[in-house]
Amino acid sequence: MKLDAIDRRLLTVLQQNGRIPVTELAEKVGLTTSPCLRRLKNLERSGTIRGYGAHVDQEKVGLPVSVFISIKLERQREEALEKFENAIRQCREVVECYLMTGTRDYLLRVVAKDLADYERFLKDTLTRIDGVASIESSFALAQVKHSNALPISD
Numbered sequence: 661m662k663l664d665a666i667d668r669r670l671l672t673v674l675q676q677n678g679r680i681p682v683t684e685l686a687e688k689v690g691l692t693t694s695p696c697l698r699r700l701k702n703l704e705r706s707g708t709i710r711g712y713g714a715h716v717d718q719e720k721v722g723l724p725v726s727v728f729i730s731i732k733l734e735r736q737r738e739e740a741l742e743k744f745e746n747a748i749r750q751c752r753e754v755v756e757c758y759l760m761t762g763t764r765d766y767l768l769r770v771v772a773k774d775l776a777d778y779e780r781f782l783k784d785t786l787t788r789i790d791g792v793a794s795i796e797s798s799f800a801l802a803q804v805k806h807s808n809a810l811p812i813s814d
Contacts, residue, residue, distance in 0.1 A: 661706040666691065668812050670699060671708070675809035678712045715808065723771040726800040727778055729786070730764040734793040741765075747789045753781045764796070 663671075669689040673680065680688075686696035703709045718724060733740055741759070748757050748768065756769040772778040778797075786795060 661702070661708060663708070667699060667703060667708075670696070670703065671810075671812050674709070675812075718771050722773055725772040725774060725778060726803070727770045727772065728798045728800065729768040729770060730760075730796040730798075731766040731768065731792060732763070732794040733765045733791050735791065736765060740791045744789060744791055751781075751785055753785075 666689055670685065673685055673688050682697050682700065683693050685700070686693045689696065691699070700709075718726070731744070733744060744766065745757070745759075748754050748766075751770075753770045753772060754768050755771055758767045759765065760767050770778065770781060772781060782795070782797070786792070
């Protein structure tokens with residue numbers, strides 16, 4: 661789907677407030693309600709808008725620890741990648757997972773209650789995934805910036 665300037669404005673406003681009423685959204689992007697709603701539905705149907713949700717503070721829900729984990733697999737064949745990815749999709753502690761270039765195959769972000777909770781995840785889950793050659797963990801000391809909003813421009 662090709663985005664025009666109005667679609668981009670819609671996306672920018674929605675990233676700031678996903679619960680904005682359609683009438684207010686239409687006003688902010690210079691449309692009437694019906695065409696705004698039609699464009700919004702098209703963005704949802706095309707998968708440009710993947711969903712709506714709440715941004716939850718991980719500390720306030722008892723998960724203050726963020727760990728970035730670099731994973732190297734024994735083999736980089738397609739079936740090994742798929743097997744690892746399927747296993748990771750089942751791990752609730754893993755909130756992000758990226759297939760990487762460079763010396764490591766994957767970068768994960770894991771959240772945990774504390775060091776013992778992370779150790780349990782490491783020993784009981786991550787080390788038991790077949791095909792993992794090495795695991796390197798780095799603990800985040802502080803979050804300097806976080807945004808779910810993409811820098812969409814006209």
